Amino acid sequence: AQSVTQLDSQVPVFEEAPVELRCNYSSSVSVYLFWYVQYPNQGLQLLLKYLSGSTLVKGINGFEAEFNKSQTSFHLRKPSVHISDTAEYFCAVSEKGGSEKLVFGKGTKLTVNP
Amino acid sequence: DGGITQSPKYLFRKEGQNVTLSCEQNLNHDAMYWYRQDPGQGLRLIYYSQIVNDFQKGDIAEGYSVSREKKESFPLTVTSAQKNPTAFYLCASSMGAGARGDTQYFGPGTRLTVL
Numbered sequence: 290a291q292s293v294t295q296l297d298s299q300v301p302v303f304e305e306a307p308v309e310l311r312c313n314y315s316s317s318v319s320v321y322l323f324w325y326v327q328y329p330n331q332g333l334q335l336l337l338k339y340l341s342g343s344t345l346v347k348g349i350n351g352f353e354a355e356f357n358k359s360q361t362s363f364h365l366r367k368p369s370v371h372i373s374d375t376a377e378y379f380c381a382v383s384e385k386g387g388s389e390k391l392v393f394g395k396g397t398k399l400t401v402n403p
Numbered sequence: 404d405g406g407i408t409q410s411p412k413y414l415f416r417k418e419g420q421n422v423t424l425s426c427e428q429n430l431n432h433d434a435m436y437w438y439r440q441d442p443g444q445g446l447r448l449i450y451y452s453q454i455v456n457d458f459q460k461g462d463i464a465e466g467y468s469v470s471r472e473k474k475e476s477f478p479l480t481v482t483s484a485q486k487n488p489t490a491f492y493l494c495a496s497s498m499g500a501g502a503r504g505d506t507q508y509f510g511p512g513t514r515l516t517v518l
Contacts, residue, residue, distance in 0.1 A: 332509030
C-alpha cells in the first residue's frame, strides 16, 4: 500500500520569497504523483502531476515539482510567492497499473504574509 | 460549463438521522469518488465507482452508502451508523476506464454538521 508524508503542516513565508513544500511517498510499485491546491471552503484543483519522463514538472501559477526516485520525494517549489498563493497544498500518489485511487498526504498550509 | 456540482453547500443534521449528499458531473467521466476531509487529516476515500452500477469501498466506508444508477450522478448517504459525521465532504470524478495517471476533478464540497 502507498503512503504520503508531507513533512510540514504549516509554512509561513513573506511575499516574494521562495518556498518549498516537501512531500515523501512510500510504495512497493511505480507511482504517479500529484500536487493539488485547496483555497478555503473550496474543492481541490490540480497544480501539476508527474507521470513519466522528465523529473522536473511545471504546473499552473508558477509552481514546479521535482520527482526524485532515489529519495522517494516530490517537493513543490515556487521561486516567488504572492499573497494569493495562501492555501492548503496536498501531495497525492496513485499506483501505476492500479485502480487510479489517490492516496493523499495530510496537507501543508501555506500562509504568505505581506 | 463542464464541471462537478455538489449540493447542498451546508447541511445540518440531527443525531440519528440519515442524510444524502448530492454529486453530479457533466464531464462524461466514468469514475467518481467520495472523500471525507477533517482538519489536519487530509482526504480519506469513502467510496469510489469506476462504472455505472458498480462501486467499491474505500478506506472509511463504515456508516456510509452510495449508489451509481446513472453515469453523471453518485449520491452519498451518511447513515446514523456513522459515529462522527461532522466533516467536509468532497466528490470527484475522473475519466477512468484505465486512463493512465488520471486527473481527478473536484466539486466545491458539502460541509455537514451534526447538531
